[in-house]
Every structure is written in structure tokens, then in C-alpha cells.
Amino acid sequence: MTDPGLGPGFAVTLAEARDAAVVGGKGASLGELTRAGVAVPPGFVVTVDAFAAAMAAVDPSGALRAEVEALPADDLDAIAAVTARVRALVADGPMPDSVASAVTYSYVNLGTGDRAQKLLILVNTDVAVRSSATVEDSADASFAGLQDTYLGVSGAPEVLEHVRRCWASLYNDESVAYRRRLRLPEAGVSMAVVVQTMVAPRAAGVMFTRSPVTGDRSVVAIEATWGLGSALVSGDVTPDAFIISKVTGEITTRRVSPKIKIHRYLSNGRGVTVSDTPTPLRDAASLTDDEIRALAAIGRQVEAHYGAAQDIEWAVLDGGAADSAATADRVVLLQSRPETVWSAREQAPAGAPRPRPADHVLALFGKPL
Amino acid sequence: MEQAGFPLPSQIADVPGAENWRSMYRYFTRFQPDDDKRFWFYNSMHFPEPMPAFDTITGEVPYQAIGANTARLFVFPTTLGIEHRIVNGRVYITANPVLDPAEIERRAAEFGPRAGYYFENWDSLYEGWKDRLRALIAEIESIEVPSLPEWEAAEVVFGSVGVAQNHYLQENFHRVLALYSKMWHHHTEMLMLGYGAYVVFFQFCQQAFPEISDQTVGRMVAGIDVIMYRPDDELRGLAVLAVELGVDDLFTEGCVAADVLAALESRGSAGEQWLDALGKARDPWFHVSSGDGFYHHHLSWNDDLTVPFTALPGYVAAARGGGIRPRPTDRLIAERERIASGYRELLSTDDEKAAFDQMLGLCRLVFPFVEDHKFYCEHWFTTRFFQKVKAFGALLARSDVIDSADDVFHLHHTEVDEALADVSLAWAAGSPPLGGPHFRPIIAERKRMLKVLEDWSPPPALGPVPEALNDPAVRMLWGITSERIAAWLNPDPDEVVGVAASAGVVEGIARVLRDVSEISSLREGEILVVPVTAPSWAPVFAKIRAAVSDIGGSMSHAAIVAREYGMPAVVGCGDATKRIRTGDRVRVDGDRGTVRVLE
Numbered sequence: 006m007t008d009p010g011l012g013p014g015f016a017v018t019l020a021e022a023r024d025a026a027v028v029g030g031k032g033a034s035l036g037e038l039t040r041a042g043v044a045v046p047p048g049f050v051v052t053v054d055a056f057a058a059a060m061a062a063v064d065p066s067g068a069l070r071a072e073v074e075a076l077p078a079d080d081l082d083a084i085a086a087v088t089a090r091v092r093a094l095v096a097d098g099p100m101p102d103s104v105a106s107a108v109t110y111s112y113v114n115l116g117t118g119d120r121a122q123k124l125l126i127l128v129n130t131d132v133a134v135r136s137s138a139t140v141e142d143s144a145d146a147s148f149a150g151l152q153d154t155y156l157g158v159s160g161a162p163e164v165l166e167h168v169r170r171c172w173a174s175l176y177n178d179e180s181v182a183y184r185r186r187l188r189l190p191e192a193g194v195s196m197a198v199v200v201q202t203m204v205a206p207r208a209a210g211v212m213f214t215r216s217p218v219t220g221d222r223s224v225v226a227i228e229a230t231w232g233l234g235s236a237l238v239s240g241d242v243t244p245d246a247f248i249i250s251k252v253t254g255e256i257t258t259r260r261v262s263p264k265i266k267i268h269r270y271l272s273n274g275r276g277v278t279v280s281d282t283p284t285p286l287r288d289a290a291s292l293t294d295d296e297i298r299a300l301a302a303i304g305r306q307v308e309a310h311y312g313a314a315q316d317i318e319w320a321v322l323d324g325g326a327a328d329s330a331a332t333a334d335r336v337v338l339l340q341s342r343p344e345t346v347w348s349a350r351e352q353a354p355a356g357a358p359r360p361r362p363a364d365h366v367l368a369l370f371g372k373p374l
Numbered sequence: 375m376e377q378a379g380f381p382l383p384s385q386i387a388d389v390p391g392a393e394n395w396r397s398m399y400r401y402f403t404r405f406q407p408d409d410d411k412r413f414w415f416y417n418s419m420h421f422p423e424p425m426p427a428f429d430t431i432t433g434e435v436p437y438q439a440i441g442a443n444t445a446r447l448f449v450f451p452t453t454l455g456i457e458h459r460i461v462n463g464r465v466y467i468t469a470n471p472v473l474d475p476a477e478i479e480r481r482a483a484e485f486g487p488r489a490g491y492y493f494e495n496w497d498s499l500y501e502g503w504k505d506r507l508r509a510l511i512a513e514i515e516s517i518e519v520p521s522l523p524e525w526e527a528a529e530v531v532f533g534s535v536g537v538a539q540n541h542y543l544q545e546n547f548h549r550v551l552a553l554y555s556k557m558w559h560h561h562t563e564m565l566m567l568g569y570g571a572y573v574v575f576f577q578f579c580q581q582a583f584p585e586i587s588d589q590t591v592g593r594m595v596a597g598i599d600v601i602m603y604r605p606d607d608e609l610r611g612l613a614v615l616a617v618e619l620g621v622d623d624l625f626t627e628g629c630v631a632a633d634v635l636a637a638l639e640s641r642g643s644a645g646e647q648w649l650d651a652l653g654k655a656r657d658p659w660f661h662v663s664s665g666d667g668f669y670h671h672h673l674s675w676n677d678d679l680t681v682p683f684t685a686l687p688g689y690v691a692a693a694r695g696g697g698i699r700p701r702p703t704d705r706l707i708a709e710r711e712r713i714a715s716g717y718r719e720l721l722s723t724d725d726e727k728a729a730f731d732q733m734l735g736l737c738r739l740v741f742p743f744v745e746d747h748k749f750y751c752e753h754w755f756t757t758r759f760f761q762k763v764k765a766f767g768a769l770l771a772r773s774d775v776i777d778s779a780d781d782v783f784h785l786h787h788t789e790v791d792e793a794l795a796d797v798s799l800a801w802a803a804g805s806p807p808l809g810g811p812h813f814r815p816i817i818a819e820r821k822r823m824l825k826v827l828e829d830w831s832p833p834p835a836l837g838p839v840p841e842a843l844n845d846p847a848v849r850m851l852w853g854i855t856s857e858r859i860a861a862w863l864n865p866d867p868d869e870v871v872g873v874a875a876s877a878g879v880v881e882g883i884a885r886v887l888r889d890v891s892e893i894s895s896l897r898e899g900e901i902l903v904v905p906v907t908a909p910s911w912a913p914v915f916a917k918i919r920a921a922v923s924d925i926g927g928s929m930s931h932a933a934i935v936a937r938e939y940g941m942p943a944v945v946g947c948g949d950a951t952k953r954i955r956t957g958d959r960v961r962v963d964g965d966r967g968t969v970r971v972l973e
Contacts, residue, residue, distance in 0.1 A: 219584035222720050248585060252716035255877050257587055257965055355582035355721070356729035362736040363493035365729070366570040367486050369577070370450050 015055035015107035019201075022050045029053070029137025029197035034341060041310045043303060044337045048132070048201030049111040051168050053139060055104045056196050059172065063098040070191040073176070078185035081178065088176045095173040100165070108168060108200075109161040115202055129159040131203040131272050134167040136174060139195050157203055157276045164200060171198045204337060205270040206320035208291040209234035210244055212300055213344060214308040214315045220347035222314065224248050224257070225301040229291045231282060233268040234318055234339070241266040241279065245291050249301045256297055261290045296321050299333040307341050314344035379863045380835045382410040389462050389830045392823040397816075398427040400434075400786060403460040414459065414466040415835040418948040419925040420668045422905045424463030424827035427820060428763065428783040428790065431554065432668040433458050433465050439558035444566055445470075448492075449484040463827040466836060492567050493736070499564065500743050506560055507750040514553045514758050517546050519765040522773075522801050540798040543769075547794055550762050551787055557759075561751040568740035575733040582721060582730075589875060589937060594714040595737040596934060600745040603701065605662040605675065606912035608655040609682055610698050613689030615651055619644040625690040628894060631679035658754055665906050666925070667752030670764070670783040671889065672906075674757035684893045685913025692916075706938075766790065773797045775809035776817060784817045834862040834948060870954065872922070872947035874967030875933035880920045880942055881972065884958045886951050901962055903954050906932075915939045920962035922950045922969050936964075944969050 022028040022036030032050035039045055064070055069091060076084050115130045134155040153174045155167045174180070175196055184194070210229035215222045228244040230237045237244045242265060248258035267282040292300070300319060308315050318339040359365055383405040388395065396404065421433065441455020454470035472478055492499060520539040530538065572595065579591045616622040621644050624634050638645035656676055664681055665672025675682050692698050714734060721727050767782025775793050776782060782790060793809045800807035839859055861871050885900040887893060893914065896902065902918045904911070906925045912935050915921065921936050921943040936943030942964030944950075950969060954960060959972040 216585050221583050221585040222722075223583040223717060224585045250586075250590065251720070252713055253590055253593070255590070255965075257585065257877070259879070259965060352722075354723055354726050356578045356733070357725045358728035358732055361490070361494075362732040362739075363490055363571075365574045365578075365733055365736065366493065366567065367482075367489060369574050370452055370482075370485065370489075370570060 014052060015058065015104050016049050016051050016111040018049050018111070019045060019047070026139055027052050027054065027197065029139050029199070031135060031137035031340065032197050032199050035199065035201075037310075038307065038338055038341055041307065043307060043310075043341075044334070045339070046133075046202040046204050046337055047115055048199060049115070050137060051104075051108055051111075051198040051200065053195040053197050055107065055168075056172055056198075058101050058104050059095070059169070062101045062104075063094040067192075069094070070194075073181060074185075074191040076181065076185055078182060081182065084181050084185070085178050088178055088181050091176040092173040095176060096166075096169045100169070105165055108165050112161050112164050112200065115200075131157050131159045131270075132164060132200050133203055134158050134164060134171060135199045135201070136171040137197040137199045139197065157270060157272075158200075168198045168200070172196055203270055203272070204320050204322060204339075205272065206233060206337075207323045208232070208296070209318075209320040209339075210237050210291075212304050212315075212317040212319055214304045214317070215344060215347055216248065217344075217346065220350065220352065223251050225251060225304045227292070227297060227300055230264050231267045231286055231291050233270055233277065234320065235277065236264075236266055236268040236279075239268075241268065242282075247292065247297050249297055251301070251305060254298060254301075256294060259290070261288065263287050264291065292321065293332075295332045296336070299336050302333065303336055303338065307338070311341075311343065314348060315341045316344045317341045379839060380413075380837060381833055383414065383459070383461065383466070383836045384410050386461050386833075386836070389827055392462065392826040392830075394819065395462055395823055395827060398463070398784075398786070398820050398823070399425070399430055399460045400788070403430065403433070403458065405459045405461060405466075409459065410837060412468050413835065413837045413840050414468045416832045416948070417458070417465045417467045418832075418834070419946060420666070421465040422924040422948075422951075423669065424824050424830075425460060425465065426670065426783045426824060427786045429669050430460065431551075431787055433460070435555050435558050436561070437467075439555065440562045440566070442559065443562040447563075448488050448566065449481045450566070451478045451482040451485050462830050462832065463824065464830075464832040489567055489570075492564060493571075493739075496564075496739050496743075503560060503564060503743070503747075504750065507557070507755065510553055510557050510560070511750070511755050511758060514550060514755065514762055517549055517553075517762060518542070519546065519762070519769050522769070522797070538802075540801045543794045543798045544791060547766055547791065550759065550766075554756075554759050557751055557755045561747060564740075564743050565747060568744040571733070571736040571740045572744070575737045578729065578733050579717070582726065583717065586717075587874060587877075589877065589933065590713065592933070593710060593937065594717065594734060595741055596710065597738070597741045597745055599703065600742060601749050602745055602934075603912075604749075605659045607701065608659045609685055609913055610689055610693075612648070612651060612655060613686055613693040614698050615648055616686075616690050617693045619648055621645055621648055622690045622694060625683075625687045627687050629683060629687060631683040634683065661754040661757055662749065663753040663757050664911065666748070667756035670760045670780075672757070672760075674753065677757060677761060681893055681911070682913070684896075685916070688916055689913065763790075766794070770794075770797065770809070773800070773807050773809075775807050776813055781817050784820045785813065789813075831949060831952065835859065868971050870922070870944075870947045870950045870969040870971075872944040872950065872967050872969070873933075874964055875945040876921075876936035876941060876943035876964045878920075878940070878942035878964045879961065881959065881961045882919050884922075884954045884956060884960045885918075886954055886956045888951060901960055903950050903960075905951050911935075915941065920964070921945075922947060922954070922960075922962060924948055924950050 017028065019032070019035050019039045022032045025033040028036065028050040035045050035048070036050075060070075073087060073091060076087055112130070112132070115132065136153045153171045155170065158164050158167045175194055184191070208229050208231055210227065211234065212228075213226045216224050216226050218226070225248070227247040227249070228237060229247070230242045230244045236242045243262040245262055245264070246258065246260040247256055249256045264282050264287055266279055267286070269278050269280070270276075271278060300321075303319075304315065304317055307317060318341075320337050320339060322335045322337065356365070359368070384407065425433070437456050437458050444450040445454040452472050454472060456467050456469050458465055458467045460466075472481065520542045522539055522543075526538055529535070575595065576588065576591050579586050613625070616625055621638060621641050624637050635649070638649050660675035660682065663672045663674050664678070689698060718727055718730055721730060763782060764779050767776065767779035770776045770782055770790075770793055771779050775797060785793065793807075793813060796807045796809045865871075880901070882899060882901040884903050885896050886903045887896065888905060896914065896917060898917050899919055900917075901920045901922065902914060903922045904924070906923055911932070915935055916939070918941070920941050921932055923932055923945045924947055925945070932945050933943055942962045944962055944964060944967050947969065954969065954971060961970045961972055963969070
């Protein structure tokens with residue numbers, strides 16, 4: 006195995022993240038959004054090459070991975086014993102300096118803080134560290150344990166540690182048992198890791214550029230809650246729901262729900278807290294009309310960029326400025342994926358032309374109602 | 375499938391104190407035992423109040439015309455006519471569907487060419503239609519109510535006319551009724567087909583864009599230059615003219631029409647010019663009804679100048695500040711085109727786009743008729759009709775049969791006919807008519823009963839709920855859908871549900887106006903709650919923040935005017951004027967079609 010050596014290949018900025026085989030699906034998607042001019046929290050991707058280099062350091066001969074590959078799929082005790090060893094090595098074993106310095110370098114270049122201070126760990130940028138699977142199929146990804154997310158990681162050593170935890174997650178019991186059942190070669194196992202600046206949003210949620218309920222392509226559907234979107238994803242709150250017409254810009258549905266809990270991100274390593282939503286906020290709409298419109302506009306922009314309906318995670322940052330130009334600046338996207346449910350469904354055409362326009366009426370009234 | 379929920383017609387108890395309500399209505403409007411098997415809904419859109427005896431003609435005549443049109447004239451394949459019944463003063467209706475496939479096919483063979491002929495020649499037929507309507511209006515205006523002189527004019531003898539005035543009492547009254555019936559036949563002549571074009575486009579849009587609101591579809595269809603805007607435009611023009619002529623000081627908040635008109639007489643040529651312009655505007659544009667022509671008390675601006683003169687001070691104030699601008703027709707047209715092309719672009723196939731173009735084109739073809747017919751029929755003709763009936767009422771009052779001209783509306787037209795026969799006999803015999811002691815107690819009792827019946831809350835529907843209520847015409851006309859029925863069955867006590875007619879959400883203080891005569895009590899920034907809004911109310915929209923009405927659909931005048939003013943509107947609520955009180959703080963949600971009473 007060749008040593009990829011030092012260089013930018015181990016970590017790339019989001020703007021440079023292109024090839025999903027190198028930066029994973031999430032990394033490539035964030036890269037494309039960045040290049041499309043959509044605001045995403047600044048970040049970088051630790052590439053599959055970094056993973057390969059790290060694995061080469063802890064398993065230079067490949068014997069360890071051969072041992073994993075030889076495990077019987079149904080011997081869970083054996084899997085548990087072997088994978089515990091591999092995980093310990095991946096998380097804590099020797100690490101090539103080239104990988105560590107590439108990650109550290111990218112980390113200290115994040116954000117706007119003073120680089121020298123960050124190098125001295127005087128000021129740290131809080132980041133989220135997420136695994137970025139190189140497999141497209143999300144079902145595979147969930148089985149393979151590639152959904153790790155660590156919020157509020159702070160300081161280069163911590164970042165490095167969590168990148169390695171993501172890698173190690175490839176060797177958790179379920180992932181390995183899954184690969185063994187499918188007899189997938191261990192040599193093909195790979196992972197990128199996305200490191201992104203933490204946001205502490207005022208509100209966050211999801212957005213579909215067609216109705217998830219009816220498949221209507223003329224609307225954008227938004228679900229929102231106070232604080233982090235994790236409250237919504239985890240099912241801790243019933244989100245507010247808004248539907249906005251792409252054509253008229255009218256907000257046609259506005260369902261404000263009592264949002265019992267709020268997930269908040271607290272900086273300086275204090276992490277994510279879950280608390281009761283303050284009473285004045287509970288029953289208040291978590292988005293203003295301007296924010297709804299700004300979100301919908303960005304949703305349409307992303308949809309147009311991909312040429313397909315999107316399923317988007319977003320956050321609205323604290324701002325204060327009321328004008329809508331400033332509102333748009335406060336919106337960041339955390340993720341965008343193609344909508345799959347309705348796009349996969351064959352839909353009957355709403356109608357076809359007839360010889361004469363009036364034939365439509367004749368046909369309607371000729372049918373039993 | 376039968377569901378518990380709505381009472382059967384036979385289970386409706388008489389309202390205490392008005393047990394004798396049946397005496398006001400003809401036998402053919404009574405619920406029959408077999409009617410329990412069918413689903414009926416309260417036509418609150420057209421008949422939000424208990425029916426005075428004469429006003430039942432606005433059910434009797436339209437339903438014989440509509441049914442004739444769909445069942446016999448055009449032979450609509452799937453529907454015959456509409457039946458109506460009256461209980462406790464309220465009108466319930468049901469449609470007679472055609473269900474047998476063989477029969478539908480047999481009817482479709484007739485329907486195709488007949489309907490096709492009208493669609494293919496729509497514009498020229500509509501031109502001819504307008505001429506026919508104008509002729510009917512001229513004719514009803516020309517009908518004279520005989521004066522019953524002491525003796526006939528000499529020419530009747532020397533011209534060997536040979537027919538005395540009392541003959542014309544009944545002949546002319548019958549002509550008034552006959553013209554009303556003819557008007558309704560013309561009213562439905564093109565209307566059901568026009569609605570058919572709407573229904574087709576609405577269904578297509580709903581299939582392609584399941585979340586699209588009726589009002590958005592309406593915005594793609596809506597005509598910009600329709601005559602329903604004319605009365606309001608005329609009023610704005612008069613306001614500008616008042617400022618130009620320097621007579622604007624007369625138009626102050628709370629001014630009384632008669633006083634202003636008298637004052638203008640003494641303002642020299644400026645006053646004269648303004649009165650001249652008013653005269654021109656009044657015919658025909660002030661023939662706009664304050665309601666929608668289903669009750670005798672829906673007066674026109676010409677009948678009662680209160681509405682225009684309540685609106686004028688606001689317009690005059692705006693005109694002084696240069697705030698009256700012509701309707702931004704170009705912008706409205708551009709907006710309509712932008713919305714239509716926006717949806718068109720979202721369609722996935724060329725076939726769908728072609729179908730969209732055809733259906734939208736057809737809607738725009740029929741739109742001028744569908745919108746404008748109301749002005750000719752419900753407004754212009756109908757207000758003339760009721761005034762003519764009232765003139766016969768005045769004759770009966772002069773003949774000491776009833777107390778006042780308006781009392782005639784508490785008699786069914788067959789009873790009016792009787793009274794006229796009585797007057798005719800008495801005049802001929804040289805004796806007093808016998809009707810006074812006969813009709814006066816009847817009228818007094820009916821007035822009393824109507825007051826009692828006003829407080830009755832009619833169930834929104836009666837009888838078994840049909841399994842699926844998807845008749846597109848019923849949906850289009852009355853907004854009755856399966857969802858609506860479900861809401862009727864599970865009402866929220868603080869929420870009034872209607873049709874979402876114009877988007878937006880506002881909170882404010884409600885002003886409930888049951889009648890146009892109360893219009894001057896309206897304050898700036900209030901939320902208007904009325905039984906019905908019509909074009910004549912348009913000036914009021916400049917003062918209010920939202921509109922709520924008991925009757926109307928997403929294509930009703932109120933809906934269209936509210937959208938133009940960009941204010942929320944919820945129409946067709948059924949009983950908003952009953953459940954909301956003046957002074958209530960309410961939230962009008964024009965997106966969802968609800969009005970919530972907050973305090």
C-alpha cells in the first residue's frame with residue numbers, strides 16, 4: 006500500500022468537495038451546494054484517502070481486515086470480540102502525522118477567528134463531525150452504521166478524536182455483521198468525514214420542494230421548530246408546518262403547533278441541551294413570513310440547480326434585521342437530498358388535449374359523477 | 375351509507391311561536407315522507423334568512439328554470455334538476471342525479487351537440503343574450519301599474535279600446551311574473567355550461583396540483599374588465615369629479631344622500647355638473663343590488679342611495695389626496711398571466727400543457743358571461759322586478775287592502791293575485807275591497823313569525839349523508855364537499871368555518887351588519903360580517919380589514935373584490951352573522967377559511 010503522503014488530498018474544503026467516492030455522499034452534496042452559491046456552514050471533508058492512510062498505519066499488512074472478513078456472519082460473539090479490538094486500534098492506535106496535520110490545518114482555517122490563537126487553542130471553533138458514506142443507498146448506510154454525528158466538538162485534538170470515532174463506527178458489531186451477511190469485501194470499506202462549523206439556530210427544520218403529502222410540485226412544504234432541528238428529527242416536538250406556493254408566493258397553510266421541547270446548542274463545549282420551551286415561544290410560530298419566503302426561495306434555487314425535487318435540512322440563524330435581504334442571509338442549509346418518494350411514483354397525467362376545448366366539458370358531464 | 379348526524383326532514387320540529395309557518399308557503403315546497411331517504415342541504419348561500427311569502431318566488435322560479443335547462447334543454451347526462459323544500463322558513467335543496475349508465479349514454483348523445491353549439495358560438499350567443507336581457511329589462515320597466523281612475527279616459531271609449539283599467543291589474547301583474555320567469559330561463563341559458571367549463575379546469579388543476587386553492591385557480595380565470603367593477607369605478611369617478619368641481623365639502627362622514635343632493639342644487643353649475651354625472655352613472659350602474667337578488671329587501675343603489683353615499687366621503691377624501699387611481703388593469707392582467715404560466719411550467723408533459731391551455735382558454739371564454747350575467751339578472755332586472763311588485767303593493771295599500779307597499783312581500787304571488795282580483799271587483803262594483811280584514815291579520819302574523827324564525831339555527835343538512843359527495847357542480851356552486859359535511863358534523867363552538875376566499879390572517883373587531891341600511895355604523899379598520907356581499911358593497915372594502923359573509927363561494931363577487939383589495943375573506947360561512955356579535959374580537963383566517971371568536 007502506498008503512502009499517499011502529506012498534502013491536500015486528506016482534507017478538502019467544502020467548495021472543493023466533488024467526488025462522492027472521495028468525500029462521501031454528504032460531503033459531495035454540501036460541496037455542490039456551496040458551489041451553487043447556497044450558504045452552508047463552513048467546513049471541510051476528511052477524505053477516504055485519509056481513512057485509507059489511517060488504516061494503513063494501524064493495519065499495515067491488512068491482516069486485521071482479513072481477520073474481520075473471515076468472521077462468520079452468525080457468530081456474534083466472535084464479531085464482538087474482533088471488532089472491539091479493531092475499533093480500539095482505529096480510535097486510539099498510531100495515526101500518520103500527515104493525516105493529523107491535514108485535519109488540524111483545515112480545522113484552524115475554519116471560520117473567521119484568528120488562526121494563531123486557534124493554533125494555540127486559545128479560541129476554538131465549535132464543529133459538528135459527521136460520517137459521510139461513500140455508498141449511495143441510504144438503507145445500506147443505516148445498516149452500516151454510517152450515521153454518526155458528533156455535535157459541539159471543539160479544539161483540534163478533539164476533532165481528530167471524533168473523526169477517528171466516525172471511522173471506528175465502521176467496525177461496530179452491527180456494521181460488520183451486516184457486511185458479513187452480504188459477504189462484502191473489507192477492502193472496499195471506506196468512509197469520509199464532514200467537519201462543519203456548528204450553528205446555534207434560532208429555528209431549524211426540514212423543507213420539501215414538493216408536498217410530501219400529496220406530491221404537489223407547485224408548493225414548498227416546510228416543517229420548523231425552535232432551536233436545533235434535532236428536536237424535530239427525534240420526534241421531541243410536533244413542528245410548525247407551512248406550505249407556500251411556488252407560483253403565487255402565498256403561504257397557503259400555516260399550522261402552528263405547541264412545541265413542548267427545545268434543543269439548543271450551547272457553545273464552548275457545553276453541547277446540546279434539551280429543555281422545556283419557554284412559554285412565550287411554545288405556541289408562537291417558529292418562522293416569520295419573511296423567513297418562510299426566504300427558505301422557499303432557496304429551496305427553489307436548489308431544486309432548479311439539481312433539476313429535481315429536494316428534501317432539505319435547514320437552519321435560520323439569529324439575526325435581528327427585519328428586511329428580507331438580511332433574512333435570506335441568515336438561512337443556511339445543512340443538507341439537501343433528492344426527494345425519493347414521489348419522484349419514484351408513476352403519476353397519471355392530469356389530462357390530455359381533446360379535439361375541441363368544449364369536449365372536456367362534454368366528457369366531464371358525460372361521466373357519472 | 376347512512377351515518378348518524380343530520381336529522382331527517384320529518385324530525386324537524388316547528389319553531390315554538392311559529393308553528394303556523396306552513397301557512398306562508400305553497401304545498402309544493404313541503405317535505406314529503408319519502409324525502410327522508412334523500413340528502414338535503416340548507417341553501418344558505420342564496421337563502422340565509424327566513425323566506426317572506428312573496429320572496430319564495432326566488433326559489434320557485436329559479437329552480438324551474440335551472441332544472442328545465444339541465445334536464446330538458448341541454449339534457450345534461452348525469453343530472454336532472456334541483457328540488458327545493460321549505461321548513462321553518464328555510465330553503466333546503468337536493469339535486470336529482472341520473473345514475474343508470476344506459477340512461478346517461480342516451481342523454482349524452484343529445485347533450486353533446488346541444489352544448490357544443492353553445493360553446494362553439496359562445497361570444498356571438500352572449501351578444502344576443504345581452505340584447506334579450508336589455509329588452510326584458512326595458513319591458514319590465516315599461517309595465518304600468520293601473521291607477522284605477524274614477525272613470526276611464528275618454529279615449530278608451532272613442533278609440534274603441536273596450537278594455538278597462540282593472541283588467542290590467544292582473545294582466546300586468548302576470549306579465550311581471552312572466553318576465554321574471556323568462557329572465558331566469560335566460561339566466562341559466564348559458565350559466566350551467568359556463569360553470570361546466572370552470573369545473574373542468576378546477577378539477578384539472580386539483581389533479582395536477584393537489585394543494586392549489588380554489589382562489590388561486592380563480593385568479594388564473596378571473597376577468598379583469600368585467601362590469602361588476604363598474605359601479606365602484608363610477609363612484610370613484612364621482613369622487614374625483616366632486617373634488618375637481620369644488621363641491622367635495624358636501625361629502626362628509628355621515629352625510630345623508632338627500633341633504634347632499636339638495637345642497638348640490640344650490641351650488642350653481644358645479645353642482646349641476648356633478649348631478650348630471652350622477653344621473654349618467656345611475657343608469658345602469660346604480661342598478662347594482664346591495665344583496666344578490668334573492669330577497670325583496672336587497673335594494674339597488676338607485677332604490678337606496680345609502681350605500682354609495684356612505685362610501686363617497688372616503689373616496690372624496692382619497693381623491694383630495696390624489697389617492698384615487700384607475701384600477702391597475704395592466705398590472706392585474708400581467709399578474710394573472712404570470713400565475714397561469716407559472717403553473718403551466720410546472721406541468722410535466724406537453725400533453726398536460728396543451729390540455730391546460732384548452733381548459734383555461736374555455737374558462738376565459740365563458741368568464742365574461744359568468745361574471746356579468748349577475749349584473750343583468752340578479753341586480754338590474756331583479757331590483758326592477760321587486761320595485762314593480764312593490765308598486766302593485768302601493769296600489770293595494772292605496773286600496774286599503776294592506777297597510778304599506780312593502781307588506782305585499784308577505785303575500786305569496788298567488789295571494790297577491792287574489793288581492794288584485796278583489797280590488798278589481800271592488801273598483802268595478804263601486805264597493806270597497808274585502809281584503810283588508812282578510813290580509814291584515816295574515817300579514818301581521820307572518821311578520822311576527824318571520825322574526826321568531828330568524829333565531830332558528832337550521833341544520834346545515836338533512837337526511838342520510840351520501841357515500842361520496844363529489845358532484846363537481848354542487849362543489850362549484852355551493853362549496854359542499856365531503857370535508858365540509860364532516861365539519862358540519864363536528865362543529866367547533868368558537869370557530870366559524872367557510873370558504874377560504876382571499877388569503878391572509880388578521881385580527882380585529884367585528885361589525886355585524888344584517889342589512890345595507892346599517893352601513894353607516896361601520897368604522898375604519900373593522901371586520902365586516904354580513905349575510906351577503908355583492909358588488910354594491912365594494913366601496914366598503916376600502917374601510918375594512920377583512921370580510922366575512924354567510925353566503926358566497928370562492929368565485930363570488932365578495933371573494934374577487936377582497937382578493938383585489940388584498941384582504942382576507944371567508945365567505946359562505948352559513949351562520950357567521952348569528953355566531954359573531956358586533957364588538958367581538960375575531961381572527962379571520964383567509965388561508966384556511968375559518969373565523970375564530972377570540973373574546
